[in-house]
Amino acid sequence: MSKELxxxxxxxxxxxxxxxxxxxxxxxxxxxxxALHYVKAGGKRLRPAVVHLFGEGLGCSSTEALSYAAAAxxxxxxxxxxxxxxMDKDTVRRGVPTVHTVWxxxxxxxxxxxxxxxxxxxxxxxxxxxxxxxxxxxxxxxLTEASIELAEGQAMDMEFENRxxxxxEEYLEMIRKKTxxxxxxxxxxGAIAARAAPxxxxxxxxxxxxxxxxxxxxxxxxxxxxxTEKLGKPRYSDIREGKKTLPIIIALRRASSEDxxxxxKVLKKELNSETDxxxxxxxxxxxxxxxxxxxxxxxxxxxxxxxxxxxxxxNDDRKRMLRELIExxxxxxx
Amino acid sequence: MSKELxxxxxxxxxxxxxxxxxxxxxxxxxxxxxALHYVKAGGKRLRPAVVHLFGEGLGCSSTEALSYAAAAxxxxxxxxxxxxxxMDKDTVRRGVPTVHTVWxxxxxxxxxxxxxxxxxxxxxxxxxxxxxxxxxxxxxxxLTEASIELAEGQAMDMEFENRxxxxxEEYLEMIRKKTxxxxxxxxxxGAIAARAAPxxxxxxxxxxxxxxxxxxxxxxxxxxxxxTEKLGKPRYSDIREGKKTLPIIIALRRASSEDxxxxxKVLKKELNSETDxxxxxxxxxxxxxxxxxxxxxxxxxxxxxxxxxxxxxxNDDRKRMLRELIExxxxxxx
Numbered sequence: 157m158s159k160e161l162x163x164x165x166x167x168x169x170x171x172x173x174x175x176x177x178x179x180x181x182x183x184x185x186x187x188x189x190x191a192l193h194y195v196k197a198g199g200k201r202l203r204p205a206v207v208h209l210f211g212e213g214l215g216c217s218s219t220e221a222l223s224y225a226a227a228a229x230x231x232x233x234x235x236x237x238x239x240x241x242x243m244d245k246d247t248v249r250r251g252v253p254t255v256h257t258v259w260x261x262x263x264x265x266x267x268x269x270x271x272x273x274x275x276x277x278x279x280x281x282x283x284x285x286x287x288x289x290x291x292x293x294x295x296x297x298x299l300t301e302a303s304i305e306l307a308e309g310q311a312m313d314m315e316f317e318n319r320x321x322x323x324x325e326e327y328l329e330m331i332r333k334k335t336x337x338x339x340x341x342x343x344x345x346g347a348i349a350a351r352a353a354p355x356x357x358x359x360x361x362x363x364x365x366x367x368x369x370x371x372x373x374x375x376x377x378x379x380x381x382x383x384t385e386k387l388g389k390p391r392y393s394d395i396r397e398g399k400k401t402l403p404i405i406i407a408l409r410r411a412s413s414e415d416x417x418x419x420x421k422v423l424k425k426e427l428n429s430e431t432d433x434x435x436x437x438x439x440x441x442x443x444x445x446x447x448x449x450x451x452x453x454x455x456x457x458x459x460x461x462x463x464x465x466x467x468x469x470x471n472d473d474r475k476r477m478l479r480e481l482i483e484x485x486x487x488x489x490x
Numbered sequence: 491m492s493k494e495l496x497x498x499x500x501x502x503x504x505x506x507x508x509x510x511x512x513x514x515x516x517x518x519x520x521x522x523x524x525a526l527h528y529v530k531a532g533g534k535r536l537r538p539a540v541v542h543l544f545g546e547g548l549g550c551s552s553t554e555a556l557s558y559a560a561a562a563x564x565x566x567x568x569x570x571x572x573x574x575x576x577m578d579k580d581t582v583r584r585g586v587p588t589v590h591t592v593w594x595x596x597x598x599x600x601x602x603x604x605x606x607x608x609x610x611x612x613x614x615x616x617x618x619x620x621x622x623x624x625x626x627x628x629x630x631x632x633l634t635e636a637s638i639e640l641a642e643g644q645a646m647d648m649e650f651e652n653r654x655x656x657x658x659e660e661y662l663e664m665i666r667k668k669t670x671x672x673x674x675x676x677x678x679x680g681a682i683a684a685r686a687a688p689x690x691x692x693x694x695x696x697x698x699x700x701x702x703x704x705x706x707x708x709x710x711x712x713x714x715x716x717x718t719e720k721l722g723k724p725r726y727s728d729i730r731e732g733k734k735t736l737p738i739i740i741a742l743r744r745a746s747s748e749d750x751x752x753x754x755k756v757l758k759k760e761l762n763s764e765t766d767x768x769x770x771x772x773x774x775x776x777x778x779x780x781x782x783x784x785x786x787x788x789x790x791x792x793x794x795x796x797x798x799x800x801x802x803x804x805n806d807d808r809k810r811m812l813r814e815l816i817e818x819x820x821x822x823x824x
Contacts, residue, residue, distance in 0.1 A: 182638065187645040239603060243596040262648060263575040265599055266641055269573060272603070273637030276610050280630045289623035296630060298612045303607030304516065307600055311521040314596060 161480050171219075175227040179281075180274050188266035190259040192273075194234050196249035201223025202371075203342050204227045205481060210346025210360050214467075214473030219347065221285040224240035225295055226346045228278035232299065233338060235271035236265055236306055243314060244397055251388040255378055259434075275299070287349060294348045302341035309334025313399065320408065320420060322400040328369065335375075351471075359467050363482075366460035371485045373453040376401035378490055380437055386490040392433050395440075398423040402452065406445035415439045422426065450486075456474045457486040502542045502560065503535035505553075509561040509610055513615075514608050524593040524601035525608075528568050531584035532722075535703075537676050539815060544680025544694050547808030548801075552683065555619040559629055559679045562612035565709035566633065567672060570640055572598055577648060578731055584723040590733045609633070611736050618752035621683060628682045636675035643668025647733065653755060654742065656734040660702065669709075670702025684804075693801050697816075700794035706820045707787040708811075711780055714771055720824040726767050732757040735785065740779035749773045784820075791820040 157165070176195055182188055204226035211222040238247075241254040242264050248254060256264035279299060283292045314328040316322045343360035352360070374392065380403055384391045396403050404423070411419060421427040422436040440446065460482050469475040510529055516522055521589045538560035545556040549676070574580075574599050575588040582588060588597035598658050609635055613633055616627045646664040650656045677694035686694070710728065738757070744751060755761040756770040774780065794816050803809040 182642055184642045184645040187642065190805075239599055242599060261595070263645075265573055265602075266648075267534070268599075268603075268645055270638065270641040272606050274636050275643060276630060277634035277638065280627055280634055283624070283627045289627045290617070291514060292627045292630075293617045293623045296610060296626075299612035300798065301609050304604065306517045307604040307607060308516055308521065310600055311518040311597070315518075317521070336814070388705075443556055455622055 157484050159232060159479060161477050161484070162423045164477055165201065165205045165481075168205050168223070171223040172201060172204040172227045172230055172365075174224055174458040175278070176231060179227070179278060180231070180271070183416040184484065185260065186263060187266060187270060190255050191238075191270050192369050193252065193255050193258065193267075194237055195230075197252040199250055201484075202481070203233055206339060206342035206478075207346045207349075208264060209474045209478045209481065210343050212346075213351045213469045213471045213478065214350035214356065214360075215470035216346070216350035218237055221282045221287045222346065222349050222462055223350060224278050224281050224285050226342075228275045228295075228299065229338065229345065230343055231271050232275040232303065235275065236310075236338075237273070240310060242443055243310070244393070246389065246393060248389045263373040264477065272303075276454040278287055281416050282349075291348050291351070295345045296372040297346040298341045298348065302337040302478060315490040316400040317398045319400065320423075322405055324405055326404070327400060327402055331369055332365065335372035336365045339368030339371065347439035356467060359463060363376075363460050363463045363467070363478075366456045367485055369484045370453045370456035370460065370482070372448060372457065373402050374486050374488065377403060377449050377453070377487075379442060381446060392437055395422060395433055395436050396425075396428070398425060398430040402449045403445040406448050407440040407443045410443035411439055411443065415442070453486045457482055491818050492814060495811050495818070498542075498811055499535065499539045501555070505557040506535060506538040506561045506564055507678075509557055509612070510565060513612060514559070514565070514605070520593065521596060521600060521604060521682055525572075525590050525604050527586065527589050527592065527601075528571055528584055529564075531586045533584055535564060535670065536815070536819075537567055538675035540673060540698060540812075541680045543808045543812045544677050545683045546680075546688045547803045547805050548681055548684035548690065548694075549736075549804035550680070550684035552620040555616045555621045556680065556683050558612050558615050558619050559683060560676075561674065562609045562616075562629075562633065563603050563676055563679065565612060566609040566637065568736040569602040569609065570672075572605070574644060577644070578727070580727060582723045597703065604660075606637075613659050616683075618756065622759055625682050627684070629679045632678040634684065636671040639667040639671035643671065648730075650734040651732045653734070654757075656739055657799045658736070658739055661734060661736055661739055665703055666699065669706035670699045672781050673698040673702030673705065690801060696800070697794050697797045697812075700790045700797065701816045704790035704794065704816075705785045707736050707783055707790065708820050708822065710789070711729040711783050712822075714774060715780060716824045719770045719784060722824075726771055729756060729767055729770050730762070731761075732759060736783045737774050737779040740775045740782050742775040744777035744779065749753060749776070753759065791816055 201368050205430050207226035207229055208222050216222055238255045241249055242256045246254050255267055279296050283289050302419055309330050313334055340361045342362040347360040349359040379394045408416060419436050419439050422432050461479060541560035541563055542556050550556055572589045575583055576590045578594055580588050589601055608724045613630050614685050617623050623805050645665050647668055674695045677698040678691050681691040681694045742750060753773050756766050795813060
């Protein structure tokens, strides 16, 4: 990331974090500690940056309202991380133990539920922060639609764990819901705050749909290629959990029958030693699945950039930063 | 319940159920089956009735918008049941196996999350069903505040399981959040739909705060006194789970030291045979805790009725039915 974009993202992150820390407060200490665990552990806050970039770029002058909406998105994202970690039995996230590992599953469920409530609470606040009520309602619709898709995407992801024959099309549909839908909502929310016309909102959505798909493909790649310390979570957890990520789907198609058999046994947890898992990762790499996935991620990012060019921005600085952000999504090392 | 009130509640239930069944639909079959499990299993739909009674009583003419808001509340209530059942390890609800018992904990978490999203989605819809956007935003604020309190109340309830010294004041604060907050929101939402003045909304809230507390106390009593078949869930589950309900708190204060010791051992699950649990129930009854709890429930209901008299209704039929509904809350046999 350029210094300019890095500073912008950090500024948005600070604004959003301060809203979250001031808003998400209450008397039941343990519950709130659990709820704020990942917020305090860091994270890039890319989604809030997308809300701000589209919002400011398309002419919204109320930065505070934008930050409240961006905080709502980040809080919603955080709740999904807490609940997904329970379902995926993940033990480490953002370099810290997962919420259910520290506080137990019951408290983790409740901490997620609390954040969900705060997310919509923050959206409701955008009216008193200067937006028109219809803008708040419109943002609410975008966010609830994304929330529904998030749950559907997670259900598909879980179902795919028990299947060997997941197609690339099914995978793409799953990540569109599980990951891209919230990025789409970020674009829509920013555009709504800027009172953009329906067709502009739709175009903004499409940009982030493609960028969101690229983001998830890249995430799946990094889960295989990047070391644990850099990743903030254990390497190969997708392989261990039998997830059908793009590199894994491609590898299952391309591998020799012997390699395919080994890979399937690891994905089905019939083999689970570190050596077995390492060998599965080497099989995936050997098929060229990483390169093919990289190529697809870049294609989706290119499509996003192309669509972005078709939107007239009031503020071209923001458009330039959005362009760079989308490029970062596929070029990032972790 | 009088025939008039029964018919009214049934009519509202039908309207709300049909909105829920039409709205909560999607491609991931298992997830939607799990989410709709309790909706299909029945339930009284008291909360939707409260939304409608305040809404129509205070002069809202858009019945459809009211039903959408009422459906949002019912869906929110259903999500809390699914997640609470996981945390409380309950196996039966409304006469059917609990969601996590049928579909597993992961799918139950996700089904709850999906309903949460639909709840706010239905609130967002009230604008297109005829309300002004500011009314929708105001309803959203009420519902998110209640959601936050629901999670806080559930956290208190869970924490109380590990304590012997929970006071009546702490119990009342817990059920105000866990149960009364959503009834309060029902009153507020109805009043907002009717464009009631802020002070009327506040009064309506107070009515249902007291009625909601009475409702929960009565629920706690019925959990001890009513047979499993009528209850739709196993009798004595509060005792089994070590819950600090009002009858239990009172009994712990009044019981002889020998009885208290037995009761505590059962609550701490050190003793858990059916005979031990039956004996604990007899101890609670012997202390007069049931009668004292009944008295308190009636006091709260009386306070609710008194406050209700202080509100001017446009439609006095609805006021009369609300009065009867509040009386039903404390007189019901299950």
